[in-house]
Amino acid sequence: MEREDFRMKENKLSRRSFLKVGAFASAAGMLAAAPAAANAAAPNAAKAAEEENGLLGVFGGKPKYVFLFIGDGMGTAQIQSARFYKGTVENNGAVVEGELSFTQFPEVGSVTTYDSTSFCPDSASTATSIATGHKTESGVINMCPWTRDVPYETIAEKLHAQKNYKVGVVSSVNIDHATPAAFYAHQKTRKNYYAIGKELAVSGFEYFAGGEFQKVNGDGTGPNNHEIAAQNGYNVVTRQADAAALKAGAGKTLIIAEALADGKAMNYAMDAAAGEWQLTDYVRKGIELLDNKKGFFLMTESGKIDWACHANDAAASIHDVLEMSNAVQAAVDFYNAHPNDTLILVTADHETGGMAIGYKTTNYDTFLTNLTHQKMSYAKFDSTYVKGYIANKTPFEAAMADVKANFGLTLPTDPDAASAGKLLLTDYEVENLRKAYERTLEVGAASQKEMSQQDYELYGTYIPFSMAICHTINHKSGMDHTTYAHTGAMVNIYALGVGAEKFRGVFDNTEIYHKLAELTGVQ
Structure with a gap:
């Protein structure tokens, strides 16, 4: 077309x-x-x-309210799989893909993501490109490549200092992770977590929300990141009820999610308990706290799309893309009230996992409804079940009862094998799962250097049993991945609002910054 x-x-x-x-x-x-x-x-x-249409002055105008959504690792396959998963089948058998809030935006572009050192970049360098318009090395946050001695000022910092915009940064992973950090920090390595946390505290930005700091206590000799933020005038909120009670005018605020999961990040969307705040809630609260007549800039990262794709967990990725769509809808609701002043951008820093819709053994067919059998992410399965299997040396058949309950994968010898609604395993698949389970009990997760090439290709550095389960249900659904890392694939950008037309076409990720700078008039 x-x-x-x-x-x-x-x-x-x-x-x-x-x-x-x-x-x-x-x-x-x-x-x-x-x-x-x-x-x-x-x-x-x-x-x-x-x-x-009441639009005179919009075209060529300057956006006063800017939303930037970054789906970490969210390539076109991640988006399309979520649309297919959300889709319906009509009475005549035709498949109607579901729409996401941002796939209906009037402008779309394609963005290159390479950095100074790799065609397959990381989040630090790609977020730096988006935030500052400069390329740098993988692993570096807002510092020049090679010498790493010249810091780059971000679009968020410039809007804050030059235009008096209020600024917010939200992430579903750690608030000092590479992508959120790239809008307020400047470090030679993304691993300087404690220093990144200190930069957050002195940024002056009005709103932060997300997962816990990764090295909250530093080396233990000084104040922790919460204390440093409080010393710099932030309300540090760690209970959801207290976050909900915050009102406009509350002052500078840092919210750390109360319910934390793997890596001290927020739960995957599919694992969140009823009533537990997800990305959408933090975006809505950010709008409430940031809204003012001068303007605001809100960067929101859906970071666990990336984490799910690193682990080749297609279902977890899909649910987090759907949750990000909900979060974007909160911005669209704001846009509807302020159409002459608002710009919404939705993009990704890079693609993760080499996700593909289509698998060898399903030929030209896909069966994404099979993914509805998966009730939890690989990470929650590890913490809820696999930890106990290892401690108790649970028999394989007993473990497979939990796999059946949570993923629908059923042994051929199971009494319910012939019942409808189950994903019956082949002998080949059972053998693969058994081998992965035995390795899990004997070795568990391992680093790449401690694994054979074959074992790494099968399991990455994750729990072998969980990876074998994810790969099995993915393959039965017609899904696959090429890597446990990032790829060099282009990503999409979707735009709605003032200046949206500038983001159509094909361009480099550094141009996102330059287009935003031009639109907002920062120097």
């Missing part, structure tokens, strides 16, 4: 969707889709269309 037709298709979907993203989204999509010659021949008609 040609690009112009695609934008018109997206615009039609937007108009008939429940989102109702507003007249500007529709007008922007149609004007962008119209041939350039027609626009040149009828400038008065374009002006009249703007006036008719």
